[in-house]
Amino acid sequence: MKRDKVIELFRRLRELNPHPTTELDYSTPFELLVAVILSAQATDVGVNKATKKLYPVANTPQAILDLGEDGLKRYISTIGLYNAKVKNVIATCRILVERHGGDVPRSREALEALPGVGRKTANVVLNTAFGEPTIAVDTHIFRVANRTGLAPGETVRAVEDKLDKVVPDEFRKDAHHWLILHGRYVCKARKPDCPVCAINDLCAYRHKTVTSGA
The missing domain is CATH 1.10.1670.10 (Helix-hairpin-Helix base-excision DNA repair enzymes (C-terminal))
Structure with a gap:
């Protein structure tokens, strides 16, 4: 063209x-990151239904770690591939707490090092949460x-x-x-x-x- x-x-x-803007519901970079991880092979509508119940209870890395895998499953079990996504979200939250002070990193390299985060997810976060032209x-x-x-x-x-x-x-x-x-x-x-x-x-x-x- x-x-x-x-x-x-x-x-x-x-x-x-x-x-x-994105059709995923979020209010912080962390909420967006989790929503995008959950959206793989799932609809935005389905993810929003789950996070609408999850985020009032746990919307920080530490709060989700406190829920644990079994606790998180109760909120996202309606989403496809939820078992794998639970493990990725929990592992990502642990890295965010231990290496990034609970914040979502703003570099592609650091984002792609998170479990469940590939290039596409990193691009979404960089663009939508941080305004990068990705x-x-x-x-x-x-x-x-x-x-x-x-x-x-x-x-x-x-x-x-x-x-x-x-x-x-x-x-x-x-x-x-x-x-x-x-x-x-x-x-x-x-x-x-x-x-x-x-x-x-x-x-x-x-x-x-x-x-x-x-």
């Missing part, structure tokens, strides 16, 4: 949603980047690297949220809603859907 089209694409997405490529962003021709790539990392190169600086901070929301609600996996898409004419997707009866 040529640069003028890239600029127009993000200009339109910004016009539709000037202040995008782009976390999930399945939605991978799909949008490839379908539209914005940043085609065969792997998540290839798409991320391409986005780093093509997204203009003025859009970098919010690009992650615009693309994920576009993929979640418009450029959906099985049937993209092309007739109502704000960037339809900029998109390189060959199999655009049409309105019913057209």
